[in-house]
Amino acid sequence: MxxxxxxxxxxxxxxxxxxxxxxxxxxxxxxxxxxxxxxxxxxxxxxxxxxxxxxxxxxxxxxxxxxxxxxxxxxxxxxxxxxxxxxxxxxxxxxxxxxxxxxxxxxxxxxxxxxxxxxxxxxxxxxxxxxxxxxxxxxxxxxxxxxxxxxxxxxxxxxxxxxxxxxxxxxxxxxxxxxxxxxxxxxxxxxxxxxxxxxxxxxxxxxxxxxxxxxGWRECLLWIGLSATPSILLLAMTRHLTQDVAPVPFLWVLPLSIYLLSFILCFDAPRYYVRPVFLAALPLALVAMDSVLDSGMDVPLLIGLLCACLFIFCMVCHGELVRRKPPVRHLTLFYLMLSVGGALGGLLVGLVAPAIFTAYFELPLGLFLCAALVVTVLWRELRPVWRGLLLVTLLGYGWRLGDISQEYVQGYRRVVRNFYSQLRVQDSTDAALGPQRTMLHGRINHGEQYTALAHRRQPTAYYCEKSGIGRAIRSLPQAQPLKLGVVGLGAGTLSVYGRAGDEMRIYEINEQVLDLARSEFSYLADTPARIVPVLGDGRLMLEREAPQQFDLLAMDAFSGDSIPTHLLTLEAIQTYLGHLKPEGLLAIHITNHYLDLRPVMAAAAQHFGRTALLYKLQPEDNDAYCSHSIWVLFMRPESESSLPASLQGGERLVPRPGFKPWTDSFSNLLGILK
Known part of the structure; x- marks a missing residue:
């Protein structure tokens, strides 16, 4: 043994x-x-x-x-x-x-x-x-x-x-x-x-x-269903976490560990699956997930709630699997069916859903399958009156999930999805400035435009005149054409700052973003500057190109509150600095609900002998065009003493004692959670 x-x-x-x-x-x-x-x-x-x-x-x-x-x-x-x-x-x-x-x-x-x-x-x-x-x-x-x-x-x-x-x-x-x-x-x-x-x-x-x-084949199908459902929920709930917080190993590992823990408890001894307790907790978990699907919440609560619900879902499905395990003679068939279910669930979420769904329907679908499987498992054990009650409840829950799923797509001009993200374009009306169009990634604004002729060329949201990036661009020499780099297109708002003779090189990984910016917003069409779109990951594209000699390079490639950590490592920032003119500015957008990226910026600036100034636009400072935003500007130390008026008042970032700079081999999200 x-x-x-x-x-x-x-x-x-x-x-x-x-x-x-x-x-x-x-x-x-x-x-x-x-x-x-x-x-x-x-x-x-x-x-x-x-x-x-x-x-x-x-x-x-x-x-x-x-x-x-x-x-x-x-x-x-x-x-x-x-x-x-x-x-x-x-x-x-x-x-x-x-x-x-x-x-x-x-x-x-x-x-x-x-x-x-x-x-x-x-x-x-x-x-x-x-x-x-x-x-x-x-x-x-x-x-x-x-x-x-x-x-x-x-x-x-x-x-x-x-x-x-x-x-x-x-x-x-x-x-x-x-x-x-x-x-x-x-x-x-x-x-x-x-x-x-x-x-x-x-x-x-x-x-x-x-x-x-x-x-029999019915039993095999039940094994597959009880295995596929937690697989769907695992991946769909992990996607919810990694998209809205950060795609990092810690947030991959936590849900998967809970998934495995349920296997450990259920297969080690049947006593760990206390069936009445977990079946009673299942409706509570399904109702709790309604809050996750229908509204935002703080990170610790979001992580805790998702993990607790996932544990209940997995314990029920895997506990019922173990109750139906065959004699040892057929254990390889049993495990084969488990792997078929796991693979089918993963295939649905990982490859099929991005190709056929316009929104993240797989999580509501997984929740409904979980509830339906439990009804199926209990069907023969219940009296007719309980069967009817469970069936009516299941149909009502399916109706509710259908309503939530419809909210993902209803009321929007465009809804598209691919491997990289789901994007929505929404029209609304501002009482003061009239019709407004917004590009959304999840619940995060990725650019907005007031479509009335008098306002459509005004920079808005995180990119308005009072924002860090607005102040930085206005501080550049105006007597000569400028060359600007932007990593992350969004609605194309930054192109508003382009003048005749300027060149703006925009790096965007998602072709759907470029399509929406061109078809639903007029920023790119209205600018007199020369726009050069480059499709591909911004960092990888910059690594392959000869030095561009940018007057300013703006990093704004984050998907929602998710941080692609590879864009903030020392290796990445070294690439960005290599594309700047000697007095060029590197601007990095670090607005985030969940993560405080100031220590990362300060450590990188210290490593490269640069000064990092933070420009925070508070909600009370906003005008009609602006939103809360935080930008960090990297510049040479000697430039700090002669800043133009537009850049006065920035907060100088000081490295946190003991904070280790991020590299391609190391990044620590736990240390910067708000």
Whole structure:
């Protein structure tokens, strides 16, 4: 037992440790979008499905000893794929199909090792059952599944706490590759032990194992549904967190750890799934999610509520799964159906939903499926009157979710969605300034315009004359043409500041943003400046270009309150500074509900010997055109003593003692939560 347990523990630990490592490495290559993590999960679930299918085939078609020989040989062959590393050639080269590109880079980087790791849990359980066929009542191979989920959760939780702060990404990959080699040795040793203990090749299955009848197709469909629903909810709720806060490993790891914890508790012992308690808590969780879908809330409350609800959903679905687990003879089929459900759920959220939905309908859909599955599970146990009551309640809940889903798209001029985001264009009327048009990403304003002729050329919101960026552009020399760079287009508001002879080079990763800026807003069409749009991730595009000699470069590429951390690292800022004229200004927009980015800015400025001045437009200072905003300007220290009048009054940022600058290998969101 210790050797089987060690092999299962090590495989599961490595299986889930590699996910945030590779996800963090490739995140900057695809614009820092939260969808990168969803697509990574799709890949890992698909690999898990392939692994479980391989184990089921092995279990059903080959005698025990031959299984050990085949699997041991594949493990040794997989060593030639080491070390695991993602090929940088994928950087920004496939922006037309980013989802497929993420899958491709993951397949080439970790495909073979991950596939073999994914087979270990069910295969070790099957081998353990075979080698203890005389005492199946005490062997309890299903407990190895609980152990594997415990190791998975430890692998995830240890990453943001221990691995990420201590090691750069390259060292993380090399360390993981070395640990994988140790796993191969351990697994081969387990295969040798199993080969000696299992029945000879002439006996395909011990009599005790072969006697159990196979489950029917209805039971298999129920297994799939109970597995797919928490997978949908996991990814949809993670997307909600990572889009509105930040696409970082910590917020990937937390929901996934809760998901795994439910597996641990349910598969370790049935007593942890106290059915009456969790079934009673389920309606409360469904009602609580109504608040998440229908309104915003503070970050700690949002994270706590989402995690508590997710735990209840997963405990109910996985608890009901365990209540229906088959005899050990059919455990590989059981795990295969679980992996089918997980892969289908991941596929829906990660790839299908961005392609066919205009809004984030997958979360309401997952909530309804969860409620419907519970009704299905309980149906035969209830009296007719309770069946009718549950059915009416389910239909009412579905109606409510439908109303919320309709609110995602009703009342807007345009609603579009792709891999990078969901965007909405909304018309409204201001009592003083007349018709107003706004571009929204989630609940965040990404640019607005007053469409009346008298006001349509006025800069608005975060970009008005009183904002940090407005003051910075007005401070530039006006006697000569200017060259301005902008990373993040939005509605195109900053083009208002362009004059005849000026050039404004605008970097935008999302083609839908450019389409909406051109078709729904008139800023780009009205400006006399020359507009040069560049499609692609702003940082990657700037890294490839010759120095642009910008008079000012404005960084405003954040999606809602989500921070693509790769845009704020020392390596990124060094790239930006390299594109400025000697006296050029770097302006970074750091307005955020949840994160205080001032320490990040101060540490970077100190590293490069620059002065960082903060310009905060308070709500009480706003005029009709302005919104609350915070901009930081990077400049040479000698420029601070001779600032023009428009830039007087900025707050000089002072580094926080002990705060570590962000790099491509290190960033810490926990340290800057408000």
């Amino acid at each position: 210790p050797l089987f347990a060690t092999t299962v523990f090590l495989s599961a630990f490595l299986l889930f440790q590699i996910q945030p490592i590779v996800g963090k490495m490739i995140l900057p290559w695809f614009g820092g979008s939260s969808s990168v993590w969803s697509t990574c999960i799709v890949f890992f679930q698909a690999e898990l499905l392939l692994g479980y299918a391989y184990v089921h085939w092995l279990h059903e078609k080959l005698p025990g000893r031959r299984q050990a020989l085949v699997h041991g040989g594949l493990l040794l062959l997989s060593l030639v794929t080491l070390p695991v590393v993602a090929d940088p050639v994928w950087k920004g080269t496939a922006m037309a199909h980013p989802g497929l590109s993420v899958l491709a880079v993951l397949a080439t980087a970790v495909g073979a090792p991950y596939l073999l790791l994914s087979t270990t849990g069910p295969l070790m359980q099957a081998w353990y059952a075979r080698s203890h066929s005389a005492s199946l009542t005490t062997a309890r191979p299903y407990r190895l599944y609980a152990l594997s989920n415990l190791a998975s959760m430890l692998g995830l939780l240890s990453y943001p706490v221990l691995i990420e702060p201590l090691l750069p990404v390259g060292a993380q990959l090399m360390s993981w590759s070395a640990a994988y080699a140790v796993f191969v040795v351990t697994c081969v040793a387990t295969a040798v032990l199993a080969w000696h203990r299992m029945a000879p090749p002439a006996v395909a299955h011990p009599a005790e194992l072969a006697a159990a009848p196979p489950p």
